[in-house]
Amino acid sequence: MFQQIIALIIILAILARIAILKKKKKIGASEFIFWSFFWILAAVFISAIKWIDQLVARLGFSGTGIEVLLYLAIVVLFYLNFRLRLKLEKMDKDITKLVRFISIKEEDRKSNSSK
Numbered sequence: 001m002f003q004q005i006i007a008l009i010i011i012l013a014i015l016a017r018i019a020i021l022k023k024k025k026k027i028g029a030s031e032f033i034f035w036s037f038f039w040i041l042a043a044v045f046i047s048a049i050k051w052i053d054q055l056v057a058r059l060g061f062s063g064t065g066i067e068v069l070l071y072l073a074i075v076v077l078f079y080l081n082f083r084l085r086l087k088l089e090k091m092d093k094d095i096t097k098l099v100r101f102i103s104i105k106e107e108d109r110k111s112n113s114s115k
Helices: 001-023 029-047 049-058 065-113
Strands: none
Touching: 001 029, 029 049, 049 065
16 A cells, blocks of 8 residues: 555656646647546556456456556557657658758759859
8 A cells, every 4th residue: 555655646746747847838738648648547557456456366367456557568668669669760761851852952052053
């Protein structure tokens, strides 16, 4: 129970930090909603850990609820890492296209000014 209280206090501090970042306009509305939902969901799971333990036992798993949540968190982290990698790859391609475009425009400008 003590660990749950500590975890919930930490989540409240994180939510307060997210609200401050939103107020200072350092994060957008969609990012604020995503992270707020994520941390509120984490708080709900932490608060309902005994119920999750019972559900896991009824489903026939040998682990505890916290282990199931840990496995789920690892899967979510890998998924988010994959999405981030895809975005970085797209940004890399966009930057390459932009640099090529600028380079061609610079070359055209130089050749037109030398005529």
